[in-house]
Amino acid sequence: MTGVRVKPEAITSSYRRWAPVYDLTFGRITHAGRRHATKVANDAGGHVLEVGVGTGLALPYYGSELRVTGIDFSQDMLERARTKIAEENLSHVAELRQMDARALDFPDGCFDTVVAMHLISVVPDPEQVMAEMARVCKPGGQILLVNHFARDEGWLAWFERKFAPFADYLGWHSNFPKDRVLGVQDLQLVEEKPLTSLGLFTFLRMEKAA
């Protein structure tokens, strides 16, 4: 199994560097996934948990009738999300909390939709995070993932392997294999959709057994 070595202290320092420039850099090239995932969440309605909410770039796209809770490990990223909520008067956002996705401080089965965008390849223990997201999702609810997943072949696969050693510094893991998010107990993959023509980002929808 390919190991993701991202350490908690690396998350804090990496996203302290990212926070001031995130919306204008990585945030800008990843809008397709945010628009699509929030549309799917809006169709389901109810209470949404966004894990790794970052600077809150997706928050304005959730429907005003939803209730949205966001968590993130980085206070620097959360500060920017709080500013957006205030400036854009996003009253559907119920709360934002500093929290480690590996140990979600919520009861079992309390969210209709759990969303994680560009998160699963940067957390120290993706399997534990998937298990936690499944735990807090209601039976019959859904887990939405947007992420870059490693390719097996081609010139982009070569770049992914070259970038891999810089994962901690970049806060981004370039060769993360998709099979690490599949096979979670009670979760079934029901939709897989490439989000860009180059296939840089992929949307996955999983349903939790009712």
Ligand SMILES: C[S@@+](CC[C@H](N)C(=O)[O-])C[C@H]1O[C@@H](n2cnc3c(N)ncnc32)[C@H](O)[C@@H]1O
């Ligand atoms: C690439 S950013 C994505 C932010 C947002 N989801 C988006 O699409 O713009 C990854 C986010 O995951 C957060 N993160 C990393 N590890 C985490 C953990 N263990 N628990 C919670 N959040 C974490 C980072 O602080 C960062 O805000």
